[in-house]
Amino acid sequence: MDAQHARGALGRYGESLAARRLAESGMTVLQRNWRCGRAGEIDIVARDGDAVVVCEVKTRSGGRFQHPLAAVTPAKADRLRRLAERWIQQHGGAPPGGVRLDVVGVLLPARGAPVVEHVRGVA
Template sequence: MIVGAGGGADMNARGAMGRYGETLAARRLTGAGMTVLERNWRCGRTGEIDIVARDGDVLVVCEVKTRRGGAFEHPMAAVTPDKAERLRRLAERWIQTHGGAPPGGVRIDLVGVLLPQRGAPVVEHARGVA
């Protein structure tokens, strides 16, 4: 069943797809030696950080974008300048609420997850995108 834009079954399916993509992204990051500190950290109306991780002494704020195969926009193209600025502000807020900046600074990464009609998901990790 598909309900009109903005709610119902369509939103549930997108939410489930997004959560699945975030799980795959967290696995990719931990497989690369990072430690996932938090997932889906919310900061009031400012927004949400999909994944907060530590890569050595660097704090990593990670945006995850998941798309179905054949979708118009590739997931790696989804971070606009406005989104990058919002991620920087969210990173600052996370640092303020968690005791200050780490010695290695902060990096903003993007994990794009492409879910093809057939076959395994394609997970791409780009470091330092913003």
């Protein structure tokens, strides 16, 4: 398996763990991997009460990379906000509870269980 396919499989696994964590915390996953042409992709769109949550998932294996949450730069947060606006426009307008940007960091250690960290309202 080449590196790109390995990264894709790692990302899909991390997104599955993230979706499960969100559902366990009472959120409803509405959509996964929503694409908006060249503008990009939202990993997970969920509902938390009367709010829509746009969730970026960052998965890292081993200890070789920075913490997954550090990967959401201000530019990335701006892009997520723009994508969230497009998703809302295509899905009936803003919900009463507004839109929130969350990040789920998934760390896959060489040994032991994955560590899933959900940070609400990052931007």
